[in-house]
Each structure stands twice: as C-alpha cells, then as structure tokens.
Amino acid sequence: MSQIKKVNDTNTYINKNMVVSIVSLATKEISGVIDVYQSKRLSLRSLFNKNIGKGVKIKYTQFGVIIDIYVVVDTECEVNDVVFRIQQNVKNSLTSLLPIKIKSINVHIMDAEKKDSL
Numbered sequence: 322m323s324q325i326k327k328v329n330d331t332n333t334y335i336n337k338n339m340v341v342s343i344v345s346l347a348t349k350e351i352s353g354v355i356d357v358y359q360s361k362r363l364s365l366r367s368l369f370n371k372n373i374g375k376g377v378k379i380k381y382t383q384f385g386v387i388i389d390i391y392v393v394v395d396t397e398c399e400v401n402d403v404v405f406r407i408q409q410n411v412k413n414s415l416t417s418l419l420p421i422k423i424k425s426i427n428v429h430i431m432d433a434e435k436k437d438s439l
C-alpha cells in the first residue's frame with residue numbers, strides 16, 4: 322500500500338507506478354530523447370517493483386508531487402529545448418489524466434549518445 326498515495330481531499334488515491342509509467346511515456350515522446358536512463362545496478366527492491374530503475378523518481382509532498390526524470394539525449398539536440406519540452410509534455414500528460422498537483426519536474430541529463438539513423 323506504500324505505492325498508493327492520497328492526493329486530495331476527495332479520497333483520490335494514485336498508484337505511484339502508474340505515475341511513473343505516464344511520465345516515462347511522455348518523456349519518450351519528445352524528439353531528442355533517446356531513452357530514460359536505465360540503472361545498471363539491480364537490487365532486491367527492483368525484483369518486486371518493475372519501475373525501479375526506469376529513470377523516474379516520484380516523491381509526494383504536502384505541496385504537490387516532485388518528479389525527477391533521468392534521460393539519455395541525442396548528441397545532435399539542443400538540450401535546453403529538449404528539457405523544456407519534456408517538462409511541458411509531462412505536466413500536460415499528468416494533469417490531463419490525473420487529479421494531481423505538480424510541485425516540480427526536474428530533468429537530469431545522464432548521458433548523450435548518437436542516435437542510430439535507420
């Protein structure tokens with residue numbers, strides 16, 4: 322039950338894994354993002370929680386949700402533009418799907434790779 326949090330006074334409960342999935346999908350939609358950062362380190366927690374290491378951390382506070390997104394970007398992209406578009410897309414996706422208040426969306430660039438051109 323620790324993954325499910327009450328988010329407002331109308332007894333709305335939101336599963337943290339669902340928020341992580343929405344954030345991850347909204348991030349991957351942005352051109353210039355190669356992927357969300359996948360942690361190479363596995364732990365006992367990662368065996369039971371499929372979203373651990375998916376490059377998204379969610380923290381509930383009394384003022385709203387704090388979202389940390391860890392991404393790998395294309396070396397050819399303009400980082401400021403990609404970060405802004407990630408923040409906007411995540412905010413729009415979450416607020417349109419869930420009754421959630423967002424305090425901050427922090428984007429961390431973990432690596433840059435050359436995108437494969439197929």
